[in-house]
Amino acid sequence: MIAQNFEYSSPANLKDALGLLSKDDTKALAGGMSLIPLMKLRLAAPATVVDLGRIPDLNYIREEGGTMRIGATTTHYQVESSALIRSRCPLLAEAASNIGDIQVRNMGTIGGSIAHADPAADYPASLLALETKVVLVTAKGQREVAISDFFVDTFTTALDTGELIREVIVPVEEQSVGTSYHKMVQPASGFAIVGVAARVKKAGGKIVMARVGVTGLSGKPYRAINVEKALEGTAGSATDIQKAAALVADGVDANSDLHASADYRKHLARVYAMRALTVALSRTV
Amino acid sequence: MKISGAYTVPVAQERAYQLLQDPAILAQCMPGADHLDKVGDNEYEMKMKMSIASIGGLFAGKVRLMDQSPPESFRLVVDGSGKIGFVKGDGALTLIPQGDSTEVKYEGEVQVGGTIASVGQRLLDTTSKLIIKKFFEKFSELAAQSALT
Numbered sequence: 171m172i173a174q175n176f177e178y179s180s181p182a183n184l185k186d187a188l189g190l191l192s193k194d195d196t197k198a199l200a201g202g203m204s205l206i207p208l209m210k211l212r213l214a215a216p217a218t219v220v221d222l223g224r225i226p227d228l229n230y231i232r233e234e235g236g237t238m239r240i241g242a243t244t245t246h247y248q249v250e251s252s253a254l255i256r257s258r259c260p261l262l263a264e265a266a267s268n269i270g271d272i273q274v275r276n277m278g279t280i281g282g283s284i285a286h287a288d289p290a291a292d293y294p295a296s297l298l299a300l301e302t303k304v305v306l307v308t309a310k311g312q313r314e315v316a317i318s319d320f321f322v323d324t325f326t327t328a329l330d331t332g333e334l335i336r337e338v339i340v341p342v343e344e345q346s347v348g349t350s351y352h353k354m355v356q357p358a359s360g361f362a363i364v365g366v367a368a369r370v371k372k373a374g375g376k377i378v379m380a381r382v383g384v385t386g387l388s389g390k391p392y393r394a395i396n397v398e399k400a401l402e403g404t405a406g407s408a409t410d411i412q413k414a415a416a417l418v419a420d421g422v423d424a425n426s427d428l429h430a431s432a433d434y435r436k437h438l439a440r441v442y443a444m445r446a447l448t449v450a451l452s453r454t455v
Numbered sequence: 456m457k458i459s460g461a462y463t464v465p466v467a468q469e470r471a472y473q474l475l476q477d478p479a480i481l482a483q484c485m486p487g488a489d490h491l492d493k494v495g496d497n498e499y500e501m502k503m504k505m506s507i508a509s510i511g512g513l514f515a516g517k518v519r520l521m522d523q524s525p526p527e528s529f530r531l532v533v534d535g536s537g538k539i540g541f542v543k544g545d546g547a548l549t550l551i552p553q554g555d556s557t558e559v560k561y562e563g564e565v566q567v568g569g570t571i572a573s574v575g576q577r578l579l580d581t582t583s584k585l586i587i588k589k590f591f592e593k594f595s596e597l598a599a600q601s602a603l604t
Binding site for chain 2: 204211390428
């Protein structure tokens with residue numbers, strides 16, 4: 171189908187974009203991997219679309235003071251193939267390489283994906299495990315939000331009207347940390363039926379840090395803090411991992427759809443948590 | 456699609472029941488609705504402007520309250536349609552007193568059709584949960600205010 175008529179503008183800098191976005195019924199367009207299909211199906215019909223694709227100031231990958239700063243319109247392919255990200259924050263590169271298909275990764279952006287907040291998107295699991303910060307900007311100034319506060323609910327984020335994501339900030343991973351992202355893929359869409367990201371650090375034969383992020387299971391992605399706690403202080407044996415991973419879906423209101431029932435999704439979450447943790451541990455030094 | 460769940464609201468059973476029958480309160484709790492027009496006994500018409508993710512649409516529909524047995528239970532039937540599809544919902548609400556607050560249990564069936572259903576299957580479950588949650592959050596807020604006055 172063809173989208174309804176709309177005004178299109180492609181500002182060359184962030185200031186102009188923010189000015190345009192302050193008007194009513196305006197949508198920001200990043201890679202267009204979610205917005206364009208919705209517009210073509212006429213499920214979305216914004217009066218104005220502001221294309222962020224020509225703002226050089228939003229597309230970058232930088233290392234700065236122990237962190238990696240990634241501009242909002244950086245594509246999944248740029249993240250996946252960046253030598254800097256692969257060495258400094260390999261979990262993010264692994265997550266990016268798991269998104270959709272090559273066409274989606276060439277167009278889709280990190281800012282667009284998290285602003286849309288699809289409950290089955292891949293990035294959120296890893297971003298939560300990485301305790302990412304999101305920098306949001308309006309014409310009046312900018313603020314920093316923890317990723318766990320950024321995702322409010324299904325398709326609902328902390329973004330205010332007229333506000334844009336400027337960049338995400340992830341830590342430069344210590345050499346001793348092992349990471350991994352595992353997902354059950356929905357083959358037609360490439361989305362995660364369930365996806366689990368894990369980061370672990372060992373010292374003196376014991377796990378001293380564990381972070382686990384889960385996507386696809388419920389209305390919003392979350393950090394499985396009970397799994398992290400159960401794992402920290404253990405030696406990380408197969409039994410330790412199994413016991414901890416068994417807690418991943420506890421107390422979670424799981425989604426149910428034609429691809430997977432709630433019980434099956436919970437089961438998948440436990441299995442994929444175990445796999446992600448096992449691989450992450452095998453990557454620790 | 457079957458839906459069920461429970462929310463606890465911060466007012467006693469009778470008050471909660473009374474508020475749930477009040478069209479002015481219901482209109483404020485339905486996300487995107489602005490008012491309900493009475494068209495018959497316990498029957499109202501409404502317009503709802505939905506916006507979830509980038510999806511936006513105007514729905515026009517009817518709300519009916521049935522099988523009322525105050526202060527314990529009633530049925531809420533919602534029927535709406537718009538350019539992007541239609542929604543039919545039929546739910547039984549049961550109010551269980553819990554001291555100064557009330558547990559509202561709901562159980563029912565939602566049917567969604569049209570474009571939104573054919574392309575959005577994956578999202579219907581999470582989206583309907585989000586709408587119900589928004590309804591009860593707003594309702595709890597209004598109920599708490601009404602308890603003060």
